Amino acid sequence: MNSSTPFAITLQPSSGLANRTGSWRTQMPVYNRHLPPCNATCSAGENIQEWLYLAEEGKYEEAWQAVMRDNPLPATMGRCCYHSCETACNRGKLDQAVSIHAVERFLGDQAIKNNWKLEAPKARGTRVLVIGTGPSGLSCAYHLARLGHSVVMYEAGKKAGGMMRYGIPQYRLPRDILDAEIARIESLGVIIHRNKKCTDILESMKQEGADAAFLAIGAHLSKRIDIPAAEAGKVLDAVSFLRQASDAPDRSSLKVGRRVAIYGGGNTAMDAARTAKRLGAEETVIIYRRDQKHMPAHPIELEEALQEGVIVNWLRTIKQIDGDEIQVEAMTIENGKAVPTGKFETIKADMLILALGQDSESDFLRNVPGLSVASDGVVEVDPRMMTGYKGLFAGGDMVPADRTVTTAVGHGKKAARNIDAYLRGESLAATTKNALAPFERLNTWYYSDAPKSLQPHLDLIRRQSTFDETTHGLDETNALYEARRCLSCGNCFECDNCYGVCPDNAVIKLGGSAKFAINLDYCKGCGLCAAECPAGVIDMVKQSI
């Protein structure tokens, strides 16, 4: 042995880096963004996961700005949206769904309280007329204004808000909240002409010098049915009843009967029943022709109505009215349809409210060339929300839809984007959606158990007698807790798992919001990073050798 050769073999530290083990790989990890189920079901098209991610860090104003990119009415929607996002929430399969609506409401309320401002839009010199100031009209006007168009709105009533003001009772949506959110839209330069009913849309467009128009008059005409009446009792329709209650919400100015019956099983029927109870009815009975399983009303509305002492008479149709006696026929369900049984009974009621659905009052559009109006007043639109008349768009309850505030807000946004494209002489590029992030993509081992925080409810006795808001908001501590319950399905929340579990140090931590990258020189493609990612962000993609 040469005396200069050391006895032991000495190797240089980390000289193994010369061995590029990345060449072993047949598949490679790729960080992707997947579509969380909440976002996938939101008919207002909100990026819920994104704003919860910001709220998790306590960045409430940024979170609110992210909500506002899609929805101009977070404080309102946080109260009256039926939150399909929560039904879809993957956390529901783990413990309980994230209370998304409560966080949205918290952000909306914070914005009102702290007077958070939106960026002022740059004027573009185009002008759009919006008919109706309900959720879809307001949403469309808001998005158009933010895109730089000047917007004029016509409102037939004396106040803006449409069904949010005249349909949704105050115990679900206090009016100061609605007023604040409408005022914010007006602050963007949107002009609202109140007490101005449009009778000829093409003429109005000409008068306003509008380049396009959005129709959003809603559906305010109660459907009527013929009930044989020997001696007519007091029969009202639910829309007018709720409108009167909204205008004069105290016991003295609006008299209801001692026993009030409501005919119908939708959300409007629930609202009417709960409103009647608050106006002093001793007994409130809902008469519905089918059973609970087939009822269109949202389960939350039914549950709260039952808590407040509303009675539901399932499987009954009204046959005849004689003074304060209502003759009903018992029904049975066959193949999902209500079928008469021939058995009759009598219910006593001194007031009957009909809540059998609504039509749209779109007669004023029948002379517009190319426009197609159905018998119930519903207007046909194409996928861009444009009617058969060029430049005339429509949305909300007056087009075929599920008639919720959320869908209406979504319509407004979609119409605004298409109007914007139309005014630029372009058509909106089709957007591709990311692949869904179902529960099976998640590695739920990594999430701690955390049941949802409950919003406190108003005492039952006060709910039966006043129009105070029934459900209260979250405060900062439980709103933060609730936001942090988000599993961030399909989207990286920087938990460092991929960086930690790689046996080859082949995941590079970039730090801050830059997140992570794969060092392909050394990644062997084992897939541990993808398997141990809690949120299912990483896809393993096959590679050709």
Added chain:
Amino acid sequence: MTATQVKFYQTGTFTVGNRLLDEGNRAIQALMERSNSLNSGHRACQGCGEALGARYAVDAAMRGSGGKLMAVNATGCLEVFSTPYPQSSWQIPWLHSLFANAPAVAAGVAAAQRARGLPETRVLAQGGDGSTVDIGFGCLSGMFERNDDVLYICYDNEAYMNTGVQRSGSTPPRARTATTPAVGSAPGNPPGIGKNLPRIAMAHGIPYVATASVADLRDLEAKVTKAIQIRGARYIHIHVPCPLGWGSDPVDTIKVARLAIESGLFPIFEAEHGHITARRSIRRLVKVDEYLKIQRRFAHLFGKKGDPDAIANFQHIADENIAIYGLAPVAAT
């Protein structure tokens, strides 16, 4: 357990880190400046549990010793895949001598550093189950008996993997290996009484003995951090799945290790001077089948022919562990 439980409702301490946690509450492996003691370029198989366990443990030891660490390695997979001549993937002072003598060499390194007036150097010896449980067992017992100032870490992958999956004293009953094939009337490794090295280490009454797993990083890091600072002989036994030898999918390495803990087959505990002082409760209890089924080395226990008695025996071992070590799940965390 020694790892602090962080009351954090998104992921608690189950993930490696989290952008919402203070740096001090994140694992060492979450840090951008972790030492990566065992660096990229090593030749371990895809999804190797031992490569992962070694980086977890040695990075924690590096941090716990303030970077004043020397390591001695027994022959075995870890030695072979990390230092194929003329390369090394280590970024720390590291020595290899023989299969049997890592504990003795480490004791010598510790003595030499003392003699050189550098007693603050912490010495780590490491090996697989072959060198620890079988070949180097005499040297290890001597190191314990003399209470040498060495932390010995065994990465247990339950057979001699580097030479082609031959059974060791740590191979579980009925497992298929190259030397115990799944043929004949009693296929796989004949069930003996096994060799429980953590218990044997405890019987020496040394200052510190612990078990850990690649499936519980926070716990592993806390134990290594604690052990590296104690003076005298210390022993940590880390469960590291081997996709090649166990016939598990490389993607499932951590899942397999997790199921070993959650079924009760691999108890996680800590002992000082011969007495158990802490244990990690099971979080989501599973039957042993879930652990066994995803490993081809146990495939002959399932299917048409199957061996329900062998599975029942595994369940019995798991239930015994749960009773002996007190691993039953506690209230949700």
